[in-house]
Amino acid sequence: MSRIKELFQQKKNNILNVYCTAGYPQLNSTVPVMKALQDSGVDMIELGMPYSDPLADGPVIQASSTQALANGMTIATLFEQLRGFRQQIYVPVILMGYMNPILQYGFERFCQDAADMPIDGLILPDLPEYEFETEYGPIMQRYGLNFIFLVTPETSEERIRRLDSLSTGFLYAVSSSSTTGKDKDMNAVNNYLQKLQDMKLNNPVLVGFGIKDKATFQQACEHANGAIIGTAFIKALENTLDVEGDTKKFITDIKS
Amino acid sequence: MTTTTKYQQPNVQGYYGKFGGAFIPEMLHPNVEELRSKYLDIIYDPAFQKEYKALLHDYVGRPSPLYYAKRLSEQYGTQIYLKREDLCHTGSHKLNNALGQILLAERLGKKRIIAETGAGQHGVATATVCALKGVECIVYMGEKDIERQAPNVARMKMLGATVIPATSGSKTLKDATNEAIRDWINNPTDTHYIIGSVVGPHPYPDMVARFQSIISEEIRGQLKEHTGSELPTHVLACVGGGSNAAGTFYHFLEEPTVQLIAVEAAGHGVHSGLSAATTQLGKPGVLHGSKSLVMQTEDGQVVEPHSISAGLDYPGIGPLHAHLYDSGRGVFLSATDEEALQAAFNLAKKEGIIPALESSHALASLEFLSPVNAKKTEAPIPAKAMFTKDSTVVVCLSGRGDKDMATYMKAMEGK
Numbered sequence: 166m167s168r169i170k171e172l173f174q175q176k177k178n179n180i181l182n183v184y185c186t187a188g189y190p191q192l193n194s195t196v197p198v199m200k201a202l203q204d205s206g207v208d209m210i211e212l213g214m215p216y217s218d219p220l221a222d223g224p225v226i227q228a229s230s231t232q233a234l235a236n237g238m239t240i241a242t243l244f245e246q247l248r249g250f251r252q253q254i255y256v257p258v259i260l261m262g263y264m265n266p267i268l269q270y271g272f273e274r275f276c277q278d279a280a281d282m283p284i285d286g287l288i289l290p291d292l293p294e295y296e297f298e299t300e301y302g303p304i305m306q307r308y309g310l311n312f313i314f315l316v317t318p319e320t321s322e323e324r325i326r327r328l329d330s331l332s333t334g335f336l337y338a339v340s341s342s343s344t345t346g347k348d349k350d351m352n353a354v355n356n357y358l359q360k361l362q363d364m365k366l367n368n369p370v371l372v373g374f375g376i377k378d379k380a381t382f383q384q385a386c387e388h389a390n391g392a393i394i395g396t397a398f399i400k401a402l403e404n405t406l407d408v409e410g411d412t413k414k415f416i417t418d419i420k421s
Numbered sequence: 422m423t424t425t426t427k428y429q430q431p432n433v434q435g436y437y438g439k440f441g442g443a444f445i446p447e448m449l450h451p452n453v454e455e456l457r458s459k460y461l462d463i464i465y466d467p468a469f470q471k472e473y474k475a476l477l478h479d480y481v482g483r484p485s486p487l488y489y490a491k492r493l494s495e496q497y498g499t500q501i502y503l504k505r506e507d508l509c510h511t512g513s514h515k516l517n518n519a520l521g522q523i524l525l526a527e528r529l530g531k532k533r534i535i536a537e538t539g540a541g542q543h544g545v546a547t548a549t550v551c552a553l554k555g556v557e558c559i560v561y562m563g564e565k566d567i568e569r570q571a572p573n574v575a576r577m578k579m580l581g582a583t584v585i586p587a588t589s590g591s592k593t594l595k596d597a598t599n600e601a602i603r604d605w606i607n608n609p610t611d612t613h614y615i616i617g618s619v620v621g622p623h624p625y626p627d628m629v630a631r632f633q634s635i636i637s638e639e640i641r642g643q644l645k646e647h648t649g650s651e652l653p654t655h656v657l658a659c660v661g662g663g664s665n666a667a668g669t670f671y672h673f674l675e676e677p678t679v680q681l682i683a684v685e686a687a688g689h690g691v692h693s694g695l696s697a698a699t700t701q702l703g704k705p706g707v708l709h710g711s712k713s714l715v716m717q718t719e720d721g722q723v724v725e726p727h728s729i730s731a732g733l734d735y736p737g738i739g740p741l742h743a744h745l746y747d748s749g750r751g752v753f754l755s756a757t758d759e760e761a762l763q764a765a766f767n768l769a770k771k772e773g774i775i776p777a778l779e780s781s782h783a784l785a786s787l788e789f790l791s792p793v794n795a796k797k798t799e800a801p802i803p804a805k806a807m808f809t810k811d812s813t814v815v816v817c818l819s820g821r822g823d824k825d826m827a828t829y830m831k832a833m834e835g836k
Contacts, residue, residue, distance in 0.1 A: 216722065217590060217722040217723045218590065218596075219599075220446060220599060220603065220710075221448065221606070223603070224589060227589050227590070231590065239720040240721075264444055264706075265707045265708065265715065265717065265721045265723070266720060266722065267721070268705070268706055268721065269704070269706065269719065270720075290447070291446055292444065293443055293445065295434055296444070315446065317447055317450075317451075319450075319610075320450070324450075
């Protein structure tokens with residue numbers, strides 16, 4: 166059974182998934198940040214692979230990517246850093262990234278190396294469903310990697326059902342049609358999450374975009390299995406001199 | 422006019438051969454899907470065509486002349502015609518597309534227009550059509566380009582547009598495009614994004630090519646008046662993203678006797694590290710929503726190109742052109758900054774026309790293709806691309822040089 170599936174079997178509510186950028190704030194911060202997140206009680210980690218042109222991300226996460234690239238982060242370096250990381254990290258880890266760097270690395274080679282780590286799943290926001298179904302999905306499947314689709318408040322019910330049927334692991338509910346790091350109208354978000362909940366989807370649902378503190382996390386968790394925090398955590402690591410301490414403080418504030 | 426559409430149109434998923442598609446985040450899906458499902462019905466609606474054609478005629482000033490360049494023809498020992506897109510309102514072919522898209526946006530009920538721009542030509546064209554229609558216009562432009570292209574920034578502002586600097590990444594055209602796409606993600610219902618080139622997710626490459634295809638439609642008719650035949654032997658155009666080339670090639674794509682010659686910007690030289698010759702340096706990848714050739718590092722990070730011409734300074738190329746390159750249907754050449762400058766001064770002196778730096782790259786390639794004293798190139802040019810004295814060569818003069826006077830003045834000081 167996949168680590169993600171196992172997590173959702175053991176825990177139905179208040180699942181906290183935190184995003185961090187590989188190679189940020191320092192090149193070698195990747196595993197220490199993940200360890201600090203796990204030790205602070207995070208249930209799942211979304212690890213971003215930096216890209217020069219991250220369309221779906223807002224300025225804060227892009228700046229962390231730019232920093233990580235300047236630090237020398239590459240996919241090959243990331244896999245070197247992750248080799249053996251399962252000796253200390255047991256929570257599910259999902260790699261998030263954009264198609265271009267992965268195509269250069271070689272899509273199948275990427276899936277093979279990710280599965281070797283082992284990584285549990287992938288989020289590739291610019292991989293559309295047609296290309297997923299015809300070309301890339303079967304490769305991920307062959308290596309046992311979950312693939313998580315995004316849905317937004319603008320996604321039709323029919324399309325939500327379809328993306329739910331293609332997703333494995335969970336469904337990523339973007340809280341409003343926007344890039345990461347924007348404040349959201351939580352009432353509209355609630356109605357949308359209620360709709361998702363009423364649809365009784367196959368996959369568990371995690372809410373992302375606009376979750377930044379204890380209040381927004383709890384609100385998201387009322388209608389979903391949990392939530393994903395990205396921008397707010399990256400901000401907390403800006404100029405940090407104590408990755409471990411600041412990570413713990415950030416997560417403790419949310420879970421308190 | 423043409424019977425097959427081997428090259429002209431992408432397949433239903435937006436692919437030209439192995440290039441194209443719509444690699445977009447889910448947040449963009451409703452916008453792009455709305456466009457995809459409606460653009461052909463809207464564009465080919467008779468009322469749309471009537472309004473578009475009338476504005477092309479009365480407002481843009483079309484048809485643009487096809488001019489037989491006698492002294493240039495003598496110089497290169499062949500028959501050369503210039504398609505005068507430089508005489509269009511706002512100074513380039515960019516208005517053909519901006520005008521088509523504003524009419525489309527109006528019919529989609531959009532109240533807000535966004536655009537990206539590099540040199541500012543597409544930004545000015547978009548600001549112009551927004552003023553024409555009284556619609557809010559926001560243009561994203563790299564912070565560096567805003568500094569380099571002050572006159573066009575002023576023109577956009579005078580036309581009522583808001584110019585927002587793109588401060589992320591390399592602060593140039595590719596980042597302005599990223600910011601425009603993000604704006605569209607954040608404003609999914611009331612906004613239309615007027616992309617300026619044959620790039621972006623399907624249906625943009627096809628839609629922009631159709632709006633620019635007026636160029637080759639006119640060439641066919643005009644050439645028949647000049648020579649008695651609709652078909653030239655060679656058509657030449659510069660390529661950054663490739664919108665003027667797409668328009669110039671469009672109605673010749675399925676005519677195998679017509680050589681399609683695309684000229685990229687080699688900057689300081691293709692292999693100098695300061696170049697924008699995407700087909701020579703790029704690898705298949707995904708940029709701004711489509712699969713195409715992309716200039717990138719070994720790790721798949723998009724690199725910053727270089728060209729003296731801001732309009733060709735783009736690390737990608739439209740998927741149609743990637744397919745023309747890959748299939749061999751098109752011949753891809755490149756001209757350096759220096760060669761483009763020389764071609765600009767040559768045209769000014771020989772024909773009394775000051776061309777845009779972009780178009781000067783297409784003019785520079787005449788040197789390599791001429792039957793008399795052809796300049797040697799690094800890579801050999803296929804024989805079919807070379808002119809004879811009886812060739813009928815059409816060069817798209819995509820824009821005029823007013824915007825480039827600062828660069829030309831600097832070049833004159835250096836002489």
